[in-house]
Amino acid sequence: MTQQPIGILGGTFDPIHYGHLRLAEEMLELAGLQQIRFIPTGNPPHRDTPQVSAKDRSAMVALAINDQPAFVLDEREARQANKCFTINTLRELRAESGETQPLCLLMGGDAFLQLHTWHEWEQILDLAHIVVGYRPGFTLEERIHSATPKLRQHYQERLCTVEYLSKHAFGGIAELAIPKLEISATLIRSRIAEKRTIRYLLPATVAHYIYQHNLYTPC
Numbered sequence: 001m002t003q004q005p006i007g008i009l010g011g012t013f014d015p016i017h018y019g020h021l022r023l024a025e026e027m028l029e030l031a032g033l034q035q036i037r038f039i040p041t042g043n044p045p046h047r048d049t050p051q052v053s054a055k056d057r058s059a060m061v062a063l064a065i066n067d068q069p070a071f072v073l074d075e076r077e078a079r080q081a082n083k084c085f086t087i088n089t090l091r092e093l094r095a096e097s098g099e100t101q102p103l104c105l106l107m108g109g110d111a112f113l114q115l116h117t118w119h120e121w122e123q124i125l126d127l128a129h130i131v132v133g134y135r136p137g138f139t140l141e142e143r144i145h146s147a148t149p150k151l152r153q154h155y156q157e158r159l160c161t162v163e164y165l166s167k168h169a170f171g172g173i174a175e176l177a178i179p180k181l182e183i184s185a186t187l188i189r190s191r192i193a194e195k196r197t198i199r200y201l202l203p204a205t206v207a208h209y210i211y212q213h214n215l216y217t218p219c
Ligand code: ATP
Pocket: 010, 011, 012, 013, 014, 018, 019, 020, 023, 106, 107, 108, 109, 110, 111, 133, 180, 181, 182, 183, 184, 185, 186, 187
């Protein structure tokens, strides 16, 4: 039996930009996902970033995904005052979607190579697949030697095809070649602080929201 997987894209989205949106759109298509849930992180105390409130970051995600019906804003982490761990969000999503629904945690290659720093990271594959976007010409296999031995072992044992994702509810690691746009939220924040243009780096509606609410400008 096959079931179209649900994708999960967590991030600070501080702010959301075309790098995130292209990653999601390509993964939607290449992995045959039925939906992608964008889950902005909350505002953990004692941290420098995110720079703007979870409410503003969620509002910008809502504007950015407005015209793609397969993209959904999920505010469960944004509503929490304390730090949320991805593993707990996945436990909730698994309980809500049932045992057989395939879930795919989506991330860029850089994020995957840091996976061993995540809370209870080894349990993630008991709840979801992991789908990693890597730059064409730079496979993850070539870079996995820089990961910890445990992460390398998981990668080698769990590497799977795209077809596997819809036939199983969790447990696989799939790689998708996705051109990486040279855009980051850090770049956008620094350009705003320097009063430089951010046009074409993120949707115009998001840029408008940023200017309207005076976000990322030094006080
Ligand atoms: P910052 O610059 O503040 O660190 P960011 O732009 O990297 O932020 P995040 O919210 O930290 O954005 O990223 C969420 C997810 O999106 C991560 O899995 C990350 O690998 C991926 N991602 C971010 N930017 C890109 C991009 N340009 N292309 C592909 N994936 C991206």
